[in-house]
Amino acid sequence: MLIEKQKQELVGICQELIRRPSLSGEEDKVAKFIKKTMNELGYDEAWIDEYGNVIGKIEGKEKGKILIFEGHMDTVPVTNPEDWKHDPFGAEIENGKIYGRGASDMKGALSAMIYGTSLIPREKIKGDIYVVGVVMEEIFEGIAFGKVLDKIPADYVVLGESTELNINIGQRGRAEIIVKTKGKPAHSSNPQVGVNAVYNMIPLIEGIRKLSLPSHEFLGDAIIELTDIISKPYPGASVVPYECRVTFDRRLIVGETEESVLKPIKDLIEDLKGKIPKFEAEVEIATGEAMTYTGKQIKAKRFFPAWLLEKEHELAKKSLDAVNNIGIPAKFSKYSFCTDGSQSAGVRGIPTIGYGPSKESLAHVTDEYIEIEQLIKAAEGYIVIASTLLH
Template identity: 55%
Template sequence: MLTESRKEKLITLCQELIKAPSYSGEEEEVTKAVKNNMQKLGFDNVKIDKYGSMIGHIKGKGTGKSILFDGHIDTVGISDRSLWSHDPFGAEIVDNKIYGRGASDMKGSVAAMIYAASCFAEDKNFKGDVYISCSVHEECFEGVAGREISEYVEPDYVVIGEATNLNLARGQRGRAEIKVETLGKTAHSSNPQIGKNAIRHMINLMQEIDNIDLNEHDVLGEGILEVTDIISNPYPGASVVPNLCKATYDRRTLVGETKESVLNQIEEEINRLKEIDEDLEARVYYAEDEEDCWTGEKIKAERFFPAWLYDKDHELVQKASTGLAQVGLNPEISHYSFCTNGSHFAGEKNIPTVGFGPSQEHLAHVIDEHIEVDQLLKGCKGFYGIMEAVLK
């Protein structure tokens, strides 16, 4: 399926996407590159939605199932460019590795799925529909841009293209960002007895939170609740007893855990501590954020992105595994260790979803990020195999 000519074109497409900087909210340049390439490669329709995600559509020869391949086109920043051995936007090929920000996470995968769809349409007479979504703002809000995409496409199946080292992922833990606040009363620190120190209340509360018995899943592993920052008000607190203390927790969730159940665990600890300390005033809630899209639209979300998991014998898992084997890959069936746009497609919408992508998880967000050319080519073959297995 990948002739020498096709391989060169795929590599060139990957390089073109890497050369277009696309930090979250600044994806316009790479979106235009994607649109131009989809049109050149014979996609039937291309659409940019209100958030700035690009959706390409290839129609089959008759009515059938629809499958959506999703890959985000935003990237994290590069921090100190002087630390990079290769230009982060140069897309240099050295030792059969393509270097650049987003090469692994996940412009290589996006290039592979776009080119696989084009080759599949050219080679096969199929029924159904292939969609490729190049989504924005994933680094800020896993799955939120996907809400607009799923409403437009209404897919029967979804493939998340995040890196799996060419293995097949059938689920992931979810992620939540939780804020815990304690309230106090300001006073001069030379007379602390007339105030109420919010930090001291937070210390006591955090000790209780540390005792929460988190769930464990036989596939996804342990739930996680880890404090990631803490700050008091006023700050700096020069000779002032603080009247507010706020802590942020990163919560990794498991299937079956809901928005309500996750917060209830902390609320129970607050209520338990209030029975001991009647002066305690505290609350817990999910962080909420709003960002600008390159289209001028605002994207806003509460930071709770659910877990999801499908059985090994699920129809899509089996078809995808078969399709990968038919193109010469030998995937292990596993799961993601991080959060993806699958939190929306599978976790919120319950659309059958798997993950498959070239490159390795640990290459995301690092200095000298890269993707191996061999992984890129095999990833393209894998996407092609999944299309064939699902739509044959």
């Protein structure tokens, strides 16, 4: 569908996005470039909101439904630059691949959305298309996207996170759980006069590991995994620790809530209170906060629900048929990681799918890359998905 000149223009946009570092909270250069590019490509409107999200609008000839194509502008850091064979921000091309941080996660998909949708003839659209690049997805899945959805009443959402050009119809969610045990400080030469919070944490951890968790036939098993542990004071310096704090990563299936996730741990704490003298503990969903590059504060609980769209839903079925009909083989699949779909589908119930170039396994890796062939096919896929849904 794309002619050679268009393919080169798309590759150029992708390279320019990669060349602009955009850590979470530092996406301003990418946002400004995207806004400028949208204007040059003939979008009807393009703007940056108060949180730093960039939004472009393409108006159809007739009124109809609203379709949002969404991706995030931020990337994880380059933690080991000495191990990269390619400049992380050079956007070098070699053997049909564009290399650089964010190439796969997810500046390739963003460039394909931005460019591909601009090629759709307005007279073939009944409704409006929005292309959205959000901030801070890597640390707050869906929170910044929610600020966009507060103002744009989407009928459909298409996420650009990597699917290998399949149609993803769901994902497990994610919760960050904080468990604390309380103790009493004492000199470590006289531990009997204190209460060691770490010792009290040990049976609690063991109990949490033995919890029976739910499963879903399509999304997979719910998971709980310890990701960090620290005691106070730290360093100890001959002091019996008076607090121990553990973080658990909890992967969620559809239907799980904050209350249902915390209840078995709360029950375990109550059971241990009856068995261990002076046992004191608490559990909660973690809260995070950060400053966007525009100076706006984002604060939210780290609870991002799972979601699943029925295969027979028109968004899923029409999108699958559309890409298959232009010769891009696709099937229904799912994400293994958490995405902004936790906000659109999990919180708000907006029909959502994922469709993006590249493999999940290429996210956050050394010498991250995207295949140019996948990039081009993604743009062509976005064109036919939008044209089909808003026909």
